Amino acid sequence: MSVLTVDITGMAGAGFPVRARFETGPGITGLFGHSGAGKTTVLKMIAGMLRPQSGRIETNGRVCFDGERGIDLPPHKRQTGFVFQDGRLFPHLTVRRNLSYASWAGSRRNSRSFAGIVDLLGLGNHLDRWPATLSGGERQRVAIGRALLSEPAILLMDEPLSSLDYARRMDILPYLEQIRQETQIPMVYVSHEIDEMARLTDTLVVMSHGEVIGAGETAEMFARLDLGPALGRQKAGVVVHGTVVAVDADWGLATVDIGGQTIEVAGTDFETGQTIRLMVRARDVSVALQAPDKLSIRNRIRCVLDEISTDDSAFAELSLRCGDQVIRSRITRRSASELGLRSGQHVIALLKSVSVERRAMVPQGEQGALR
């Protein structure tokens, strides 16, 4: 069943037209695109802060907006929790009063326990503090907790980590993962950080210039070459799933089975048998036509070249199939030409273990909806 159905046209605050049409299921849906792509506009329309010109928005089967029938529920009746980029904590209320705002001011019944959410977000020691004294990370945790305690049918997050530095961001991501696992609240997560998308989302909606240009499972979307420009050239990559088959503490490496073949990645804090996600960037993958000798790169993955995509830039994007997974590679157009690469060819993908970033790996719980 779809949790959220969006089919709207309207104007963004900056004055460009926005057209969006997608459905989301349970779990986390990423709304991805460059700044100015219209992501926040769509999110605000779902929450009722902006009014679309026409179309329809439904959450959990309830119509929130219908241009034809003249339905336009005000924000406070939509049951959409919203986490703002800048937190927007009420400065004159303590953390405790902020967290419980929905129940004392919004008269939302609270089936979720206050203590449970406080625990989940590690806010127990901060309840009597004032927002002005919190660090950026703590503030966002309070904002997330406040939204969770408003009994939302769906939780909308507008770049909740973008105001934080890298270290704070890494502190908060595990909380978001925990929320995904422990609450059943579906979420729409807006960001232009591809790492956050790879790590958190189950499905991905990609926007560019005010339009949705693709929607589907996160792994599939990352593998699509035609979305390259929208996903960002430098950071483009794919999500690969694997199972940890061995951990070598001496060398600090884990061996991961990615469907018949194994690769080695850095890290020893895995358990054998654990399913993980790896973010493999296209620019970190090279290809060879035969297994090279005396090379430091240990991960050599036998693949079939599915598709080559070139434009007038210096680069060629390759889509490589390895079992039922796809790996992307970016090489120069000249290399592709000199190797005589063509679709259907057998190639070996070379991937440096060090380039699979530790932070992009996420243990998948039972809810990992990707497989």
Add this chain to the structure above:
Amino acid sequence: MSEAALAIIVLSAKVALAATLFSLPFAFIVAWVLARSEFRGKSLLQAAVTLPLVVPPVVTGYVLLILFGAKGPVGRFLFEWFGLTFAFRWTGAALAAGVMAFPLLVRPLRLSIEAVDRGLEEAAATLGASRMISFLTITLPLAMPGVLAGTLLGFAKALGEFGATITFVSNIPGETQTLSLAVYSLLQSPSGDAEALRLILASVAIALAAVVISEWLARKIKPEPRR
């Protein structure tokens, strides 16, 4: 202090308090409209609100006399429907003081309403708060320092009002003779200096007390961040 002086102080406080409390809701509405909405003629409203501040008080008093006097259009209407009379009564003094204090009330109110981040109201709405609830729980508390400052300023102005009052309701001991008018009268007579000084000291004390009380209230309402 003489009984007469005490009576003057009590009357002045009554007039100023009535003037402030009665203008406050109107001032808040006008401040809200000026802070939150855009419409044609907004600058006209802005100018009209500022008028009592820039027009000679005698003129304001005269306009009030014409409008609110026993034969004035508004005055007659209010008498016939509500039994209210203003001419040569303490209510008239309060009206004059309220009108003169109005611009001083509106300005800090408007500034403090403008200073409230509307994003916080948006956040309150996503948490289920209706407009009224979000006004009462977010906007009003955050604007409270400005409300207090405005109220105090208005009260001080109402307490010292002279020109419009004397023009509109004259200088009648026991009815419309407030502190300023009494001091003025006393200074006109050769033996009034000592009594005038007492009244002057009293008015300074009242003004000081008002400032101290409002500071204290502001501290109570707006908690300092602490760890």
